[in-house]
Amino acid sequence: MGYMDGKSTLVEVRVAAMDLLARREHSRRELHNKLERRFSEDQVAQALQTLAAEGLQSDSRFAEAFVRQRSQRGYGPLRIRQELRQRGISDALVAETLESCDVDWYEALEGVVERKYGGHPATDLKEKARRQRFLLYRGFAGEQIREVLD
Known part of the structure; x- marks a missing residue:
């Protein structure tokens, strides 16, 4: 074939x-x-x-589904943006899709922290830094991470 x-x-x-x-x-x-x-x-x-x-393949529809799926799995907007770019989605369409999606990224970040750490605060600076690195890797903004972890 x-x-x-x-x-x-x-x-x-x-x-x-x-x-x-x-x-x-x-x-x-x-x-x-x-x-x-x-x-x-x-x-x-x-x-x-x-x-x-014919509307059977749509980068716009793909981007919307991708953002919805990845955000539900605990990934932040920075990581999702990068993954969409790797899949050939234009920067303009990525920005438009992230802007129009109804995800509260702050709430999503809090959900990840709650699921991963059960609401227990970091015991020391080393642990706090480890959590920050994890959340940065997940694609959340440093500013939001500091706000949630403090």
């Missing part, structure tokens, strides 16, 4: 793309990277353009 035998068609590329999209939303770049392993560049580009025009 694939373009190695020179016989794959746009229909096959479309079916492969639809199979991926049926499982979850994908960014255009993600779909491109997965499909180019099996099909020619021209076929992939053409199929993705058609899917986007």
Whole structure:
């Protein structure tokens, strides 16, 4: 199968793309990277353009679903922003999506702290620094972290 035998068609590329999209939303770049392993560049580009025009693939929809899913798993806006960029989402769309999502990042941060540390304050500066590093890694802003941990 694939373009190695020179016989794959746009229909096959479309079916492969639809199979991926049926499982979850994908960014255009993600779909491109997965499909180019099996099909020619021209076929992939053409199929993705058609899917986007038909509204079956949408970077905007992908970004919204991604923000919702990652924020529910305890990740902050800085980490989510970086992950979206890695998946080929434009800075403008990332900013727009993070702005329009109805996530209270302060509340999300407090939820992570509560789940991870059970409301117990840090016993010493070393422990507090460890918690700050963890929360920074999770993608929350240093200013908010200090506010929540103090």
